[in-house]
Amino acid sequence: MPQYKAPLRDMRFLIHEVLGAEKQLQAMPFYKDNDTADASLFDQVLDEAARFAENVLQPLNMVGDQEGCVRSEDGEVKTPTGFKEAYKKFCDAGWTALDADPQYGGQGMPHLLNIAMLEMLNGANIAWTMYPGLSHGAYAALSAVGTEEQKRVYLPKIVSGEWTGTMCLTEAHAGTDLGLIRTKATDNGDGTYAITGTKIFISAGEHDLTSNICHLVLARLEGSPEGTKGISLFLVPKFIPTADGQPGERNSVVCGSLEHKMGIHGNATAVLNFDGAKGWLVGEMNKGMNHMFIMMNAARLGTGLQGLGLGEVAYQNAVAYARDRLQMRREPRLAPDEKADPIIAHSDVRRMLLTGRAYNEAGRALALWLALALDTEFSHPDEAKRQEASDLVALLTPIAKAFMTDNGFNIAVQSQQVYGGHGYIREWGMEQFVRDARIGQIYEGTNGIQALDLIGRKVLMDGGKKLQQLAGQVQALIAEVEGDEDLQGWAAQLGKAADQVATLTMVVGQKAMQDQDEVNAVAVDYLRYMGHVVYAFLWLKMAKVATDAIKAGQDKDKFYTYKLQTAKFYFEKLFPETKSLSTTIKAGGAAVNVDLSMFGVES
């Protein structure tokens, strides 16, 4: 059975040494006043979160996959053995409240810590983690645009974990294209609405972990315009809260069935039937899509963290197997007294392991950098800093979602490969990681949609302004490492690729003015290219810290040496993917402008 060990040393390296988080958070009154901008507090929290992930959640991971969720005839859903008890422990320890506002019972810790925790929870058990994970979106939406009454009634319950939240967007005929949704809202005339329609693919849509579930539902008020401009967001609780805030009357939203999926069996993916269910408008009428994006952006980073967590746990187990499994000789011998050497002695196996390691460590750096930017966006006293952080978050979010889940899936596949035939057998647990990792590339906006979001909305729409800010940071780093001879090769690789971004963006942007298809045709390659530029930037940043530490004689456990060796692998073996990508991006959309009759489309 697979094991999981939270990468605490690496997290501390990033939080303290690379990001200097304490100092940055100290500059924000919210954290300073709540006494939560404290490096030693961070370490305590991470240690505790690691213990929970390793000891409580990880042992339930295969159980969840094997048992799945079971729906009874009345529409109630039973989660796998142990899930409910683990959830209670999680709430009792206050984890659901970690980065929530103290006015609703939260602990007021930085998002940074929550993001670090989420990586660990996902590494240990993604299907379980989705139950509390979805609540974050509901919390974000309600606290941003909910009424005072909604905040008063719902937020403390969500923060304490007594109630969970969901995002009810998709319908059978409306996935990417939410403008097509048909779920209707009718004004009851008493400040409530009757919601009617069927939502599908609702993660954590029904379960037995909590006494209530708060559905946030996109629906169309009768008489509203067609398309996305006529969609509003409604809060539809499973049980309507009583005056004293307890779950009261059962609302008419019922789980019609559970999907049978490739993976994440431990999470209930529900079809929800709303049959005149009572709902409350959240935010403004017909602004549902905007409000939905508050939840969605959180969910996208959260999905990236699933890719990271799964990539990390798959990598760790592949390393353990490669150390133990004896096959074939390699001279000089690593295990001279055995009949064969551990397969980690073979360089192709190390190639697979280092691929995982290099992507995971850069992914972790991206996630925590983005998390600190979120804290800055929400809490920095300086508006310019907030705007800068907001732009960075906007630019990096689709990259974090798509690049991290693509890499996570590929790492799961490659780590499974290290196991040979045993990787294909369920009891070893590696194939579960592959199945579980696959969903991250699909939901919360497919990775193709992320790519369109990046190049269209985040890069071209403001004429490359956000991109220039990132380019500025890249140039500053390159200037900063100028004195380090060992880093010059990598700095040059990064610099060249970053310059190329400007060229590629211009080429694509110009073509886009003639034909939107041109953007669509290269978007996925462009996102992957940008992902590499961001990772190369972060690798150079990490390498700089590592080099300084080694010079200062702080490398007794070789942590910094390993960091530099992994950086070298990244720059020599992974980053060169940019060479192919720049070629395919420049080739544009001509190659996909084929005769559609080729696919049997009648003209």
Next chain:
Amino acid sequence: MPQYKAPLRDMRFLIHEVLGAEKQLQAMPFYKDNDTADASLFDQVLDEAARFAENVLQPLNMVGDQEGCVRSEDGEVKTPTGFKEAYKKFCDAGWTALDADPQYGGQGMPHLLNIAMLEMLNGANIAWTMYPGLSHGAYAALSAVGTEEQKRVYLPKIVSGEWTGTMCLTEAHAGTDLGLIRTKATDNGDGTYAITGTKIFISAGEHDLTSNICHLVLARLEGSPEGTKGISLFLVPKFIPTADGQPGERNSVVCGSLEHKMGIHGNATAVLNFDGAKGWLVGEMNKGMNHMFIMMNAARLGTGLQGLGLGEVAYQNAVAYARDRLQMRREPRLAPDEKADPIIAHSDVRRMLLTGRAYNEAGRALALWLALALDTEFSHPDEAKRQEASDLVALLTPIAKAFMTDNGFNIAVQSQQVYGGHGYIREWGMEQFVRDARIGQIYEGTNGIQALDLIGRKVLMDGGKKLQQLAGQVQALIAEVEGDEDLQGWAAQLGKAADQVATLTMVVGQKAMQDQDEVNAVAVDYLRYMGHVVYAFLWLKMAKVATDAIKAGQDKDKFYTYKLQTAKFYFEKLFPETKSLSTTIKAGGAAVNVDLSMFGVES
């Protein structure tokens, strides 16, 4: 539920127009004398095979996945509903005998046709296809090195399909490294041996399709040397044939359990316990590894065909879904009367579809080219031609196995992606293709092992002789297309990459003299590079035929136009991967020569 339509038009294009198979086979007395080198016969056979695959096998594909195989307490195994009946139909129609020698009841058809059929069977139902598929290895080994008695007793039964065969190689501690196997053979002194040991991962190792199963087992005769030099091959039937060739006494080989796997649930993956089972030596004592490779080479091409078949069926269903699924607008509108356009209108979706199409069509060309080379190797009257073909088969087999299964898996994943969330749900069938395709990269020698085989044994061992033969064919083709202006760009791309192969091979070869690890570190990238050179060669070859046909006014159904459009996609969007690969190959092994303590290995 997914559908499958055999790609007959493309197969005919390759067999008749690209390969000119009839003419080539007419030059071989075996086929000429058996009247089996006949183009219209080929078409009939392919049509019939397609009907069987589409109508009998494909409807059982999801059933097999859902039911799996069930082992009873006595070790007998029940295959999924319908498998047994389908197998009987398959035998009754003579398909098991297709390319077998008439002296054992075979039809004496070219391997070419068998390979084409195997693609169809795998596209329709890979788990089922493995039952008759494994028999091919047993047939090949016995007919190559079996005694006359063994041939007389076993081959007619295997050819008729009454009995199936297996390959019993792997043990729990010995997968890639067969030199470690412990299964023992003791001489009974009567021309038989007592075989004792446990074999794992035995595909089709036990089932209810036939009255007997012929296990070909690697074991070590007592007193034989250690390692691979002390391994012999034994034939161990489940039931010992009586004098009149019927299944007699039950042999002491029993299925101890079935593995629970990620996919191919319809195929029984057995743990087989041999407890003094009676066996007969096949071929020479201690030459078991050599004899095993007769089976293994057939199995490797067969595995490549699994990747191709799954890539094709996944692609076909993604196309169908992309035509039907309405999401988002694209101007000009493809479905102006609907609320959205079919997603095939979006160029990123076409990018995914064309990726599948371009790899599949090149993979099919490789498979059939290799198949015709097999026919030439076995049956050409000219020894020089046989040797040339044999070299080509040796060089192309690891590429066919690894490149085709890697591409097949990636296509399955990308085709699943076209379905969005529905791709993750079992009932749509796309996730089964992903799970089923994953095994091809692992078994019959992992794709990492294929890469070592290619660069080590097939390229460097003879100083690049086989490679030069291929290079000669590439140069000849480039010269042949010189008059076609439209093909010059692609010819130049191919020519440059082919030249680069020589450079890369020299670089790797020189480094290898100092350090074997250097080869090991770049082997996977080298195989992928070579795969692209081979596919580019085949795309140029196909494009030449298509161009000529268009010039001759034969493109009424646009088949040749589509072919050129797909070629363009391949050269502009897929082939550029070679740019990254040449960089990472040149970077060599330095990046993987890390401190092993990084992975917790104690020094």
